[in-house]
Amino acid sequence: MQQVTLTVNGREVTAEIDERTLLLEFVREVAGFTGAHNGCLEARCGCCAIEVDGEITKSCNVLAVQVDGAEVTTVEGLAPQRLAPVEHVTTQSLAGMYAPLEAVRTRAEDLHPLQEAFHRCHALQCGFCTPGMLMVLKGHLEENPEPTRDGVRHAIAGNLCRCTGYQHIVDAAMEAAEVMRGDAPVPADG
Amino acid sequence: MRAFTWLEPGTTTDAVALLREHAPGARLIAGGQSLLLAMKDRTAGPTHLVSLAGVEGLAGVRTADDGSLVVGAATTYTALTRLDATALGGWHGVLGAVAGDLADRPVRNRGTVGGSLCTGDPRYDVPVLAAGVDATLRITGAGGDREVPATGFAQGPGLVALRPDEVLTALVLPPRPRWDAVAFEKFRHRVFDAAIVSVTCALRAGADGVAEARLTVGGATPAPTPVPGAAARLVGPLPDPDAVAAAADAAAEEVLPGGATAGEAVRYRHELVRTLVRRAVTRAAADLRRS
Numbered sequence: 001m002q003q004v005t006l007t008v009n010g011r012e013v014t015a016e017i018d019e020r021t022l023l024l025e026f027v028r029e030v031a032g033f034t035g036a037h038n039g040c041l042e043a044r045c046g047c048c049a050i051e052v053d054g055e056i057t058k059s060c061n062v063l064a065v066q067v068d069g070a071e072v073t074t075v076e077g078l079a080p081q082r083l084a085p086v087e088h089v090t091t092q093s094l095a096g097m098y099a100p101l102e103a104v105r106t107r108a109e110d111l112h113p114l115q116e117a118f119h120r121c122h123a124l125q126c127g128f129c130t131p132g133m134l135m136v137l138k139g140h141l142e143e144n145p146e147p148t149r150d151g152v153r154h155a156i157a158g159n160l161c162r163c164t165g166y167q168h169i170v171d172a173a174m175e176a177a178e179v180m181r182g183d184a185p186v187p188a189d190g
Numbered sequence: 191m192r193a194f195t196w197l198e199p200g201t202t203t204d205a206v207a208l209l210r211e212h213a214p215g216a217r218l219i220a221g222g223q224s225l226l227l228a229m230k231d232r233t234a235g236p237t238h239l240v241s242l243a244g245v246e247g248l249a250g251v252r253t254a255d256d257g258s259l260v261v262g263a264a265t266t267y268t269a270l271t272r273l274d275a276t277a278l279g280g281w282h283g284v285l286g287a288v289a290g291d292l293a294d295r296p297v298r299n300r301g302t303v304g305g306s307l308c309t310g311d312p313r314y315d316v317p318v319l320a321a322g323v324d325a326t327l328r329i330t331g332a333g334g335d336r337e338v339p340a341t342g343f344a345q346g347p348g349l350v351a352l353r354p355d356e357v358l359t360a361l362v363l364p365p366r367p368r369w370d371a372v373a374f375e376k377f378r379h380r381v382f383d384a385a386i387v388s389v390t391c392a393l394r395a396g397a398d399g400v401a402e403a404r405l406t407v408g409g410a411t412p413a414p415t416p417v418p419g420a421a422a423r424l425v426g427p428l429p430d431p432d433a434v435a436a437a438a439d440a441a442a443e444e445v446l447p448g449g450a451t452a453g454e455a456v457r458y459r460h461e462l463v464r465t466l467v468r469r470a471v472t473r474a475a476a477d478l479r480r481s
Contacts, residue, residue: 002196019196049296058296061226065196157381158294
């Protein structure tokens, strides 16, 4: 066993863990942030991508002990999350969750421009790959404020989406880039 | 994954001592991008993992007094892509370009140059570039320090000429005057896939064209393979397209003899070697013409 301390989305979490614990498992099962998903567990699908000390990382291919002391940001840390999380998922609460964002009256500040653009451009269907897509694209757009469609496609080369065909994801990244640059007004919503 | 003990030495001396103490089950881990995949598959099951993350002086790039480029073994691919033309000048810049065009960004953020060299995977790019520019590797171990040529370090899939109690500390690229043009070419299906075949062409200019040429092919054989016969054809006046094509044919035949009429898998690689050598030589020769 090994003691590891990580700051996950601003919250310090210390735990005694088995050395084999992957960073993904630490974030999901120890820190309780289930936004990063376990897709392939072999660093191919990108569903587990999170930031470690500001650098995007596939958390299924890193041991928690390797990054002891690091600051970690998962998809939950992208935006303030004013909405109360759904705690107990039932068919009924799922139905409530499915309400369009407009209906639950989100405000622009509740979402990162990328999340907002994903919603607007219909850049997800099942949503399993979305947390990884958002985190990888966040890093790409911060480094490349004026992205090209080709550059965006290269950036998400390590993220697999089996629903959308990527077209709308690239659309969303291009739209989000405009908002992040300040060229486009934040769309009024709700 | 099999259970292991986690060890964090602060110096290479301590790392070597830990490797000796816990032989034969101890393994080094840098970024872990290849090793962890193998451990999850249980194709690797070390009893002790010796982390290089906390070892001082193992990450970073500097130019030595003689002009050679010393790349610390624990330097990540991303760190290399962030270096500008003063740190990676001339053909040394090919290392940054290669580091920025493999796997995907999250993997490049953690994967290291040393990991790429020590994994012994014939599909990886850095070993083919290192052998292709006649680089040397710095190794430290219980028996002292040594330097070996990058060519011949990899000996087959998963096999490298590193003793169990040794640590690769740096990849050393020769000084810039050693070559006047270096080109690296590879083929892969998807952007984040490892290369199927990769080629490095290094040329040194002479009074009237090419004074020295070096061609190295990766992926077609179990370890990066120099093709001196085909490279010798490039010495002389700058090669025209016919001469380049002839050298490419010769290279394919040298790496995979009889490959043109072999089974599908070999024929495919034979064809890739021809094509990639042609591209690499054409690009390097064009660089030479401009300089």
